Amino acid sequence: MDLSIIIPTLNEKDNLVLLIPKVKQVISSLTNCYEIIIVDGGSVDDTVETASSFGAKVIIHPQKGYGNALKLGFKYAKGKFILTLDADLSHNPDFIEHMWERRHEAEIIIGSRYIPGGEANMPVIRKIFSVILNFSFSKILSLPIKDFSSGFRLYKKQILEEIPLEGTQFEILEEVLIKCYAQGYQILETPLIYVPRKSGQSKAKLFKFGIVLLKTLVKMWCLRNSIDSADYDERAYISKIPLQRYWQRKRHAIITQNADSKKLTFDIGCGSSRILKTLNRAVGIDIGISRLRYMRRYHVPLVNASVFALPFKNSSVESAICSQVIEHVNYDPVIFKEMARILRVGGCLILGTPDYSTIMWRIIEPLYGFFIPGGYKDDHITHYTRKKLVDIMKENGFKLIGHFYICKAELILKFEKIH
Numbered sequence: 001m002d003l004s005i006i007i008p009t010l011n012e013k014d015n016l017v018l019l020i021p022k023v024k025q026v027i028s029s030l031t032n033c034y035e036i037i038i039v040d041g042g043s044v045d046d047t048v049e050t051a052s053s054f055g056a057k058v059i060i061h062p063q064k065g066y067g068n069a070l071k072l073g074f075k076y077a078k079g080k081f082i083l084t085l086d087a088d089l090s091h092n093p094d095f096i097e098h099m100w101e102r103r104h105e106a107e108i109i110i111g112s113r114y115i116p117g118g119e120a121n122m123p124v125i126r127k128i129f130s131v132i133l134n135f136s137f138s139k140i141l142s143l144p145i146k147d148f149s150s151g152f153r154l155y156k157k158q159i160l161e162e163i164p165l166e167g168t169q170f171e172i173l174e175e176v177l178i179k180c181y182a183q184g185y186q187i188l189e190t191p192l193i194y195v196p197r198k199s200g201q202s203k204a205k206l207f208k209f210g211i212v213l214l215k216t217l218v219k220m221w222c223l224r225n226s227i228d229s230a231d232y233d234e235r236a237y238i239s240k241i242p243l244q245r246y247w248q249r250k251r252h253a254i255i256t257q258n259a260d261s262k263k264l265t266f267d268i269g270c271g272s273s274r275i276l277k278t279l280n281r282a283v284g285i286d287i288g289i290s291r292l293r294y295m296r297r298y299h300v301p302l303v304n305a306s307v308f309a310l311p312f313k314n315s316s317v318e319s320a321i322c323s324q325v326i327e328h329v330n331y332d333p334v335i336f337k338e339m340a341r342i343l344r345v346g347g348c349l350i351l352g353t354p355d356y357s358t359i360m361w362r363i364i365e366p367l368y369g370f371f372i373p374g375g376y377k378d379d380h381i382t383h384y385t386r387k388k389l390v391d392i393m394k395e396n397g398f399k400l401i402g403h404f405y406i407c408k409a410e411l412i413l414k415f416e417k418i419h
Contacts, residue, residue: 004079008069067172106188111152117191184230184293269325323352357385361409
């Protein structure tokens with residue numbers, strides 16, 4: 001099935017009489033393989049009977065709440081794509097066509113009231129609350145999204161199956177966006193003209209809604225600022241924490257200045273680092289699929305692979321980078337043998353890791369863990385020193401040709417393969 005349309009309802013009989021025929025008219029011009037699912041929260045009018053009479057599938061959900069209704073709808077939806085919209089006619093079905101045309105451009109398409117071309121025609125108090133809410137989420141979470149609270153969306157079903165959702169009320173709208181973005185999925189906004197509901201009353205209670213959203217914001221802030229967020233490395237480059245920002249930029253400068261931009265360079269454990277965007281010819285390699293998903297937007301070659309088993313032929317690589325990777329995995333000689341195997345004689349390897357023999361790193365690491373909880377500090381499994389690394393690389397046929405430090409703590413070594 002191509003498309004499932006999910007409409008949560010509670011006493012929306014009068015609106016459904018107009019909405020369902022209009023939705024059918026629009027959708028039938030796009031695909032003949034669709035379903036309309038009404039998830040009802042216990043209506044006491046004729047909502048259920050009306051929906052059934054128009055051929056919609058009706059699901060009665062035992063738990064109240066908009067979020068619970070959406071989760072139940074997602075569970076029963078059969079379409080490759082899932083469209084959600086409100087039952088109150090505030091979402092004009094004609095906009096479905098615009099969203100459907102762009103369905104392959106991102107994993108979530110949002111009908112947005114707050115981008116150029118969009119409008120939010122609603123009561124003044126609700127509009128003020130909505131504008132403040134969306135501005136706050138965008139700024140506090142550093143996300144390039146203008147309308148977090150729009151329920152008019154088109155999802156690829158696959159992502160909803162992969163991401164656990166906890167919200168039971170309207171906060172699920174913010175939660176799903178932030179969790180999807182953290183997994184590297186792309187989100188696109190398309191203009192929407194929002195109009196007041198035709199009949200009935202809004203189910204959102206602003207004060208209660210605000211308290212729940214505040215709790216959601218705190219949870220999502222922790223996720224956004226943890227290494228579980230796919231763009232963690234990229235955001236560190238523009239961090240509001242001066243030392244973190246300096247550190248990332250210094251590392252970036254050292255590595256890019258020492259890499260040969262004319263050669264095809266393989267960045268092993270690339271994460272969402274800006275190195276890939278800076279070098280002219282670079283290939284990103286990472287075991288974390290969410291980071292690779294995120295880096296798709298920059299149109300660089302990407303490979304999902306492990307440092308323990310690099311999918312390249314012997315002596316096929318001229319230049320490689322492996323920065324801030326080896327300390328995150330248990331020591332294994334295979335790591336270094338693999339890098340030696342793929343590099344040709346005369347090839348260059350730039351290797352970066354904290355130097356645990358320095359006093360500065362032993363001071364900085366605890367501070368890093370304290371000031372940036374959820375960062376990489378607790379992920380440092382193997383502790384290397386400069387001498388140890390040089391010896392390991394010498395055993396694998398490399399000669400040290402340059403070394404650099406950041407704050408006399410993080411070590412960046414440049415090697416040439418000699419045999």
